[in-house]
Amino acid sequence: MMKDMMPHFDLVQPTDVESALDLLREHGRDAWALAGGYDSFDWFKNRGKQPSVVVDLEGLDELKGVRETGDGIEIGATTSLTDVENDPLVRERYGLLAEAVSVVASPQIRNGGTIGGNICQDTRCWYYRYGMPCYRAGGNVCYAGAPDAMNREHALFGADRCVAVTPSDSAPALVALDAEMVVRNARGERVIPAGEFFMPPGVDITRMTVLDPDDLLTAVRIPARWAGARFHFEKVADRKTWDFPLVNVAAAFRIADGRIDDSRIVLGAVECIPRRLTDVEDLVRGRVPNESTAAEAGELATQGARPLSYNHFKIPLVKNLVARAVRSA
Amino acid sequence: MAERSSTIDPSAHRGALRADDAPWEGLLANLPGRGNVSRRQFIKGVIATGASVSAFSYFAGPAATSARASVPRLVSINVNGQARRVDVLPQETLAMTLRYKLGLTGTKLGCDRAECGACTVMIDGVAHYSCSTLTQRVRAREVVTVEGLESPDGTLHPVQQAFIDELGPQCGFCTPGQVMAAAALLEANPNPTREEARRAMSGNLCRCGAYDHYLNGVMRAAANGQAVAEEVSNG
Numbered sequence: 152m153m154k155d156m157m158p159h160f161d162l163v164q165p166t167d168v169e170s171a172l173d174l175l176r177e178h179g180r181d182a183w184a185l186a187g188g189y190d191s192f193d194w195f196k197n198r199g200k201q202p203s204v205v206v207d208l209e210g211l212d213e214l215k216g217v218r219e220t221g222d223g224i225e226i227g228a229t230t231s232l233t234d235v236e237n238d239p240l241v242r243e244r245y246g247l248l249a250e251a252v253s254v255v256a257s258p259q260i261r262n263g264g265t266i267g268g269n270i271c272q273d274t275r276c277w278y279y280r281y282g283m284p285c286y287r288a289g290g291n292v293c294y295a296g297a298p299d300a301m302n303r304e305h306a307l308f309g310a311d312r313c314v315a316v317t318p319s320d321s322a323p324a325l326v327a328l329d330a331e332m333v334v335r336n337a338r339g340e341r342v343i344p345a346g347e348f349f350m351p352p353g354v355d356i357t358r359m360t361v362l363d364p365d366d367l368l369t370a371v372r373i374p375a376r377w378a379g380a381r382f383h384f385e386k387v388a389d390r391k392t393w394d395f396p397l398v399n400v401a402a403a404f405r406i407a408d409g410r411i412d413d414s415r416i417v418l419g420a421v422e423c424i425p426r427r428l429t430d431v432e433d434l435v436r437g438r439v440p441n442e443s444t445a446a447e448a449g450e451l452a453t454q455g456a457r458p459l460s461y462n463h464f465k466i467p468l469v470k471n472l473v474a475r476a477v478r479s480a
Numbered sequence: 481m482a483e484r485s486s487t488i489d490p491s492a493h494r495g496a497l498r499a500d501d502a503p504w505e506g507l508l509a510n511l512p513g514r515g516n517v518s519r520r521q522f523i524k525g526v527i528a529t530g531a532s533v534s535a536f537s538y539f540a541g542p543a544a545t546s547a548r549a550s551v552p553r554l555v556s557i558n559v560n561g562q563a564r565r566v567d568v569l570p571q572e573t574l575a576m577t578l579r580y581k582l583g584l585t586g587t588k589l590g591c592d593r594a595e596c597g598a599c600t601v602m603i604d605g606v607a608h609y610s611c612s613t614l615t616q617r618v619r620a621r622e623v624v625t626v627e628g629l630e631s632p633d634g635t636l637h638p639v640q641q642a643f644i645d646e647l648g649p650q651c652g653f654c655t656p657g658q659v660m661a662a663a664a665l666l667e668a669n670p671n672p673t674r675e676e677a678r679r680a681m682s683g684n685l686c687r688c689g690a691y692d693h694y695l696n697g698v699m700r701a702a703a704n705g706q707a708v709a710e711e712v713s714n715g
Contacts, residue, residue: 156569156571156572156576157571157573158571159569159570159571160570160571161550161570162550162551162570162571162614162616163550163551164550164551164616188612188613188614189594189612192573192593192594192612193593193594195571196592196593205570205571207614207616207617209617256683257594257597257682257683258607258661258679258680258682258683259594259597259600259607259608259609259661259683260594260609260683262606262607262608263608263609263612263613391682392682392683393595393682393683
């Protein structure tokens with residue numbers, strides 16, 4: 152483990168978003184947008200990524216804080232996870248998100264880590280992180296998918312050459328809440344539904360989100376639609392603190408006359424992107440959330456799973472977590 | 481034989497060292513209790529000398545003329561209530577600055593990857609990992625390290641005293657980080673439940689496994705703090 156300095160980069164600390172966007176456009180792939188730094192510094196210290204210009208987002212006050220909008224709330228991308236967890240609006244209306252960010256990493260990381268960083272963080276596949284020339288790193292092989300590879304944490308679904316998974320706890324919650332991502336670059340702003348924000352390996356294997364090098368995620372909007380709904384979040388990891396999920400589930404339910412009127416059920420850490428279970432949502436619509444509905448939902452959730460050598464255990468995990476989510480509705 | 485042993489007379493040898501050791505003279509003169517320099521003080525002095533020598537090369541060398549870097553090199557950061565002038569690289573972490581430029585070696589570097597908590601400090605009263613915080617980010621903030629907790633008269637911080645009373649540390653390497661995490665918790669929540677304290681301390685690893693001792697210490701510090709607060713309010 153190296154404990155020397157990170158390699159040199161130029162640090163620029165803009166105080167307005169326009170300057171930050173100009174810098175990102177000017178330097179393109181040589182630039183790196185720095186939020187909390189908990190993902191970035193790992194890369195820099197291990198020499199995995201070596202940008203020449205780092206654009207520090209800390210000074211951009213307009214990217215911080217939770218605001219009420221006409222339809223729901225807007226969370227600035229560099230709001231710390233602790234601030235999201237403790238925000239009265241988030242707690243009152245979107246307990247699902249408060250719950251999800253409360254189990255991210257450790258208290259100190261939540262104090263410095265940001266919601267935008269948690270959404271945009273890179274995958275934890277250790278072959279990739281270790282600097283192996285895999286598909287994701289621009290090479291032509293997947294080390295984690297090999298029969299004897301250490302792939303206990305990897306994907307059950309949607310693998311396309313790369314078997315890495317999304318490591319985020321907040322991302323499944325945001326997909327379940329029908330959130331929208333506000334993305335800006337020097338040319339303008341666009342708003343992307345959370346369900347379309349994450350990048351499957353089959354489309355572009357070298358990135359985790361739709362963000363281009365000069366794009367900046369500036370805010371997350373959560374519509375009123377699911378405010379105050381019945382929520383369920385559960386994360387299973389090897390340790391209760393610090394660890395990334397083996398599987399997590401975020402679910403939102405609207406109940407009418409004791410039956411599930413509408414729902415969102417989203418899994419994390421089983422696919423490269425948060426996996427929304429639309430077929431399970433269809434199955435439980437109009438049904439009483441009892442034991443048999445839950446069992447059927449759990450069974451359906453595992454359909455199509457293609458386990459690797461060492462991650463079979465995730466199948467019963469998915470089954471039980473989805474069943475528990477439905478039972479809780 | 482007798483003649484030979486007289487040539488290594490220890491007092492003569494010490495005198496010779498003094499004369500040849502002119503470069504250290506200034507350094508030793510600045511240390512408290514000169515003539516009785518402890519190992520720790522000596523090492524810290526060497527760290528300070530190394531920092532000033534290497535800083536000189538930054539100003540003189542070509543590395544100083546980096547056109548794009550808009551962050552200043554010579555910055556002033558507030559550490560333990562004092563404004564400290566220090567030469568900081570753009571990519572330098574706070575842990576590096578504290579330990580190797582300011583000689584505040586109470587802050588430990590365990591993993592340097594935000595995975596152990598030994599480097600925990602308070603920034604504006606909130607616990608952060610100093611190994612994963614750029615020093616350039618704390619220019620306008622207030623940093624408190626474990627050295628800054630005790631009061632000027634030498635009274636230990638309630639958390640420090642409680643950790644001693646509860647035999648919190650074993651090997652002691654994680655202790656400064658544990659102290660800072662606990663102090664930050666009590667600042668935000670002076671009367672935590674044991675579960676809240678457990679959660680607040682969950683970002684600090686202890687390889688000795690003394691978690692329950694530390695937790696007892698946090699609860700004792702909180703109880704002592706409550707007792708003091710009641711005493712004050714009762715006049």
